[in-house]
Amino acid sequence: MDLSRAAAEACDATDPLAGFRGRFAGAGTDGLLYLDGNSLGRMPAATPAALARAVEEEWGRGLVGSWREWIGQAGRVGDLLATGVLGARPGEVLVCDSTTVDLYKLLVAAADARPGRDVLVCCADDFPTDRYVVAGVAQARGMTVREVPADLDEGLDPAVLAGALDERVAVVVLSAVAYRSGALADVAATTRAAREVGALVVWDLSHAAGAVPVDLAANGVDLAVGCTYKYLNGGPGAPAFLYVRRELQEQLRQPIWGWFGQRDQFAMGRAYDPVPGIERFAVGTPPVLATVAVEVGAGLVAEAGVDRLAAKGRALGGLVVALADAWLAPHGVALASPRDPARRGSHVTLTHPRAWQLTQALVDRGVVPDFRTPDRVRLGLPPLYTRFTDVWDAMDRLREVLATGAHEGYPDVRARVT
Amino acid sequence: MDLSRAAAEACDATDPLAGFRGRFAGAGTDGLLYLDGNSLGRMPAATPAALARAVEEEWGRGLVGSWREWIGQAGRVGDLLATGVLGARPGEVLVCDSTTVDLYKLLVAAADARPGRDVLVCCADDFPTDRYVVAGVAQARGMTVREVPADLDEGLDPAVLAGALDERVAVVVLSAVAYRSGALADVAATTRAAREVGALVVWDLSHAAGAVPVDLAANGVDLAVGCTYKYLNGGPGAPAFLYVRRELQEQLRQPIWGWFGQRDQFAMGRAYDPVPGIERFAVGTPPVLATVAVEVGAGLVAEAGVDRLAAKGRALGGLVVALADAWLAPHGVALASPRDPARRGSHVTLTHPRAWQLTQALVDRGVVPDFRTPDRVRLGLPPLYTRFTDVWDAMDRLREVLATGAHEGYPDVRARVT
Numbered sequence: 001m002d003l004s005r006a007a008a009e010a011c012d013a014t015d016p017l018a019g020f021r022g023r024f025a026g027a028g029t030d031g032l033l034y035l036d037g038n039s040l041g042r043m044p045a046a047t048p049a050a051l052a053r054a055v056e057e058e059w060g061r062g063l064v065g066s067w068r069e070w071i072g073q074a075g076r077v078g079d080l081l082a083t084g085v086l087g088a089r090p091g092e093v094l095v096c097d098s099t100t101v102d103l104y105k106l107l108v109a110a111a112d113a114r115p116g117r118d119v120l121v122c123c124a125d126d127f128p129t130d131r132y133v134v135a136g137v138a139q140a141r142g143m144t145v146r147e148v149p150a151d152l153d154e155g156l157d158p159a160v161l162a163g164a165l166d167e168r169v170a171v172v173v174l175s176a177v178a179y180r181s182g183a184l185a186d187v188a189a190t191t192r193a194a195r196e197v198g199a200l201v202v203w204d205l206s207h208a209a210g211a212v213p214v215d216l217a218a219n220g221v222d223l224a225v226g227c228t229y230k231y232l233n234g235g236p237g238a239p240a241f242l243y244v245r246r247e248l249q250e251q252l253r254q255p256i257w258g259w260f261g262q263r264d265q266f267a268m269g270r271a272y273d274p275v276p277g278i279e280r281f282a283v284g285t286p287p288v289l290a291t292v293a294v295e296v297g298a299g300l301v302a303e304a305g306v307d308r309l310a311a312k313g314r315a316l317g318g319l320v321v322a323l324a325d326a327w328l329a330p331h332g333v334a335l336a337s338p339r340d341p342a343r344r345g346s347h348v349t350l351t352h353p354r355a356w357q358l359t360q361a362l363v364d365r366g367v368v369p370d371f372r373t374p375d376r377v378r379l380g381l382p383p384l385y386t387r388f389t390d391v392w393d394a395m396d397r398l399r400e401v402l403a404t405g406a407h408e409g410y411p412d413v414r415a416r417v418t
Numbered sequence: 419m420d421l422s423r424a425a426a427e428a429c430d431a432t433d434p435l436a437g438f439r440g441r442f443a444g445a446g447t448d449g450l451l452y453l454d455g456n457s458l459g460r461m462p463a464a465t466p467a468a469l470a471r472a473v474e475e476e477w478g479r480g481l482v483g484s485w486r487e488w489i490g491q492a493g494r495v496g497d498l499l500a501t502g503v504l505g506a507r508p509g510e511v512l513v514c515d516s517t518t519v520d521l522y523k524l525l526v527a528a529a530d531a532r533p534g535r536d537v538l539v540c541c542a543d544d545f546p547t548d549r550y551v552v553a554g555v556a557q558a559r560g561m562t563v564r565e566v567p568a569d570l571d572e573g574l575d576p577a578v579l580a581g582a583l584d585e586r587v588a589v590v591v592l593s594a595v596a597y598r599s600g601a602l603a604d605v606a607a608t609t610r611a612a613r614e615v616g617a618l619v620v621w622d623l624s625h626a627a628g629a630v631p632v633d634l635a636a637n638g639v640d641l642a643v644g645c646t647y648k649y650l651n652g653g654p655g656a657p658a659f660l661y662v663r664r665e666l667q668e669q670l671r672q673p674i675w676g677w678f679g680q681r682d683q684f685a686m687g688r689a690y691d692p693v694p695g696i697e698r699f700a701v702g703t704p705p706v707l708a709t710v711a712v713e714v715g716a717g718l719v720a721e722a723g724v725d726r727l728a729a730k731g732r733a734l735g736g737l738v739v740a741l742a743d744a745w746l747a748p749h750g751v752a753l754a755s756p757r758d759p760a761r762r763g764s765h766v767t768l769t770h771p772r773a774w775q776l777t778q779a780l781v782d783r784g785v786v787p788d789f790r791t792p793d794r795v796r797l798g799l800p801p802l803y804t805r806f807t808d809v810w811d812a813m814d815r816l817r818e819v820l821a822t823g824a825h826e827g828y829p830d831v832r833a834r835v836t
Contacts, residue, residue, distance in 0.1 A: 025478040036482045043478040048470060051707075055469055059653055060443040060461035064454045064786065070654055098702025100676035101519055129677035129702060132690040136675030140526075229703070235477055236488060236706035257554030258518035259547035268791050272550040284516025284547060285647070288654035289469075290708045368482065373686050
């Protein structure tokens with residue numbers, strides 16, 4: 001592999017997605033090598049005008065009459081995600097609430113649908129909120145949690161997971177892409193294995209949606225949730241999405257009975273009687289303004305196409321791995337993600353004992369990576385706006401920091417915010 | 419009472435809050451008599467710029483680094499609501515999730531804090547989502563719901579409620595202002611009565627916050643939730659707020675264990691261990707952009723002062739009542755709200771057998787009221803931007819519709835949106 005900058009420039013020159021970079025504010029103009037789009041995606045250039053229109057025209061001028069449009073928004077943007085991003089069918093995805101709240105809703109609904117079973121399964125290295133939700137639901141229901149160990153770098157071993165599955169298991173909660181290492185789970189095989197023991201799986205797609213194809217229909221997925229502020233560029237704290245396979249919708253009932261799930265909502269009926277479709281998983285009045293930004297961001301992903309995005313993500317990750325091997329290994333940096341690109345999402349993690357100091361030194365040099373406890377530098381590579389030369393330049397700066405020991409002057413303080 | 423338009427003009431001329439009208443987009447310039455601000459408040463003129471700044475500067479340019487500011491936003495805007503609007507102390511209010519989700523969280527937390535009790539109490543005429551949440555929690559926990567009947571016009575009779583309170587009751591859910599009639603509950607006496615039997619009350623302040631003083635501290639309130647898109651002008655589907663009295667916070671634990679309630683959040687700790695303060699009631703990543711609009715809207719209410727707003731609201735409502743008596747009663751319109759202004763929030767409801775047709779006829783004449791099933795025209799009178807002459811003109815148009823029978827040509831279709 002040619003590791004010259006000229007080779008990276010050549011990749012950029014033939015990148016079929018290169019044109020999308022100009023559709024994000026700041027990309028290529030703010031001087032940042034922004035490798036943290038898997039924490040907070042960049043802002044699409046079209047978002048301010050779309051939000052301004054929703055705020056000033058729909059709310060400011062249309063006032064309450066704009067509910068005629070807004071009432072279908074959660075499902076309409078859900079359909080965009082379903083068909084353009086997630087490989088699902090229309091009517092299977094809804095934009096609503098936060099990822100945590102949506103996970104809670106689907107987990108409780110799934111547990112209710114498996115009465116008599118007393119075990120929830122999750123991954124010991126899953127993102128904290130996933131583990132906490134599982135622990136909270138288990139405690140409330142007197143269930144037991146089986147935390148399946150996972151390799152921090154390589155992700156969950158299907159054989160290890162299989163050992164945790166039996167007929168006591170009601171629900172399994174897993175991430176399709178591991179937040180720390182970027183390791184891909186085998187969504188289809190895991191869903192099948194759980195189904196064989198009669199359990200349901202709720203997939204967290206937060207680090208997968210917009211980065212890799214999740215193919216919910218083809219993979220036979222029953223339930224999923226995910227975040228829209230990472231690869232979907234929906235903005236800080238943007239509403240999340242939930243997916244329920246069409247055939248399951250009427251069998252499930254989520255636990256927070258709210259008026260936006262109610263049949264004939266404005267009849268203000270006596271008893272809760274949820275609609276049959278995906279809107280039965282809605283709760284309160286939907287976050288209209290924030291969902292406008294989700295629509296813009298998800299639209300760009302759909303337009304680019306998830307397969308092309310994933311292919312570029314694998315190539316960008318491959319460049320990180322090759323440069324780390326060639327330049328950084330002598331300085332004590334090791335790969336903390338799967339080496340096989342087919343087993344990775346669109347981020348790559350490196351490990352070094354001084355990872356937090358390295359992160360600070362990089363920020364001061366115009367590179368924005370993400371620190372992940374305890375000793376990891378996580379590099380997000382959103383294919384919509386990340387160039388091969390961005391990766392080359394960022395790795396070059398990391399090489400220089402390590403070579404000069406520039407990071408050694410930074411405090412070893414782990415307390416931080418993002 | 420002088421019912422001339424000149425008298426209404428005189429009230430406007432001496433209105434100490436008159437200056438706030440110009441701080442809302444469209445108020446006085448869009449030709450609308452907008453009497454539905456208790457469904458969706460008008461847009462503050464400052465909101466588009468505040469949102470644009472958050473979107474373009476904080477997200478677009480600051481990117482993930484802006485979390486240094488955003489991380490405290492939910493509590494900072496909560497403090498503004500606490501001290502400027504709700505009569506609570508700093509650290510007692512958090513902006514998060516939707517009203518329905520927040521009600522669920524506090525209801526479950528409260529029920530958990532009253533083990534061994536098997537009854538939830540709510541009002542039979544409360545807003546649907548309140549009743550549905552109560553029903554859902556009761557079903558999940560095997561509890562019984564006591565729905566206390568209320569007069570549709572006069573609200574809940576404290577004596578009737580008292581009959582439903584005993585030592586089986588874990589939690590009572592009530593609205594401080596009835597969504598249909600605007601009837602005020604006696605918050606202090608009801609909270610005391612519940613406490614006497616050892617029960618907790620969760621107040622829904624959706625139609626109260628920004629309309630009347632709720633004085634949470636003075637009234638000894640333990641728990642409350644509310645919406646910010648009505649009198650607080652936070653925008654469609656804006657995040658809600660929750661209030662937990664300081665002394666109760668550490669005793670309670672909400673059921674959706676999410677990473678934004680976690681102590682030392684970015685340590686990504688193994689076990690859920692919520693912070694001691696109000697943030698323990700946070701769940702997922704907060705809705706940053708939408709909360710910016712809440713801050714603008716709530717700031718206007720705090721600046722105007724709730725006592726002045728309530729006084730003007732009572733006067734506006736008094737004008738509706740007087741004009742309805744004088745002009746509309748002969749056409750079959752009756753008051754469907756308490757006649758005593760001290761017993762009303764800032765909306766007044768009228769009843770007429772053709773209420774839905776009247777609503778449509780008014781909309782075609784530049785008046786935006788709200789229809790409420792089955793036969794009510796609800797007139798919201800947000801004191802920040804509603805003039806006495808707006809009320810006079812709207813009532814005059816309603817009088818003309820009734821006098822000419824213009825409404826009779828409209829379809830009697832109840833299906834509608836808002």
